Amino acid sequence: MPKFYFNVVSNAGMVIDLEGSDLATIEDARREAVQDARALMSQAVLSGRDISARKIHICDERGAVLQIVAFTDTIRRAD
Numbered sequence: 001m002p003k004f005y006f007n008v009v010s011n012a013g014m015v016i017d018l019e020g021s022d023l024a025t026i027e028d029a030r031r032e033a034v035q036d037a038r039a040l041m042s043q044a045v046l047s048g049r050d051i052s053a054r055k056i057h058i059c060d061e062r063g064a065v066l067q068i069v070a071f072t073d074t075i076r077r078a079d
Contacts, residue, residue, distance in 0.1 A: 001022045002022070002024075002060065002061070003020040003022050003023075003060075003061050004020060004021055004023050004026075004029040004058055004059070004060065004066070005017040005020040005021075005058070005059040005060075005061075005063075006020075006021070006029075006032065006036055006056050006057075006058060007056065007057045007059060008040070008054055008055075008056055009055045009056070009057055010051070010054045014057075017059075020061070026066055026067065029058050029066070029067070030067060030069060033056040033058055033067075033069040034069060034074045036056060037054075037056055037069060037074045038074050040054075041071055051071065052071045052072050053071070053072075054070075054071045055069060055070050055071065056068070056071075
């Protein structure tokens, strides 16, 4: 099973995922990245911060970026 790494990228730098996650497909990795982004944004909102400009780089074991998930792409506007 492939291992995927989820590095969080902001204007201030990058938080490297050193552990990674064993997942069957890149689609599974994208779903996990979406859930991670939503959880991080929820925590930030509760503490009064906006981190919606951040992104998650989904990387393989060699560090190659396979997909980029923008935090703003993980939520829908509700009016």
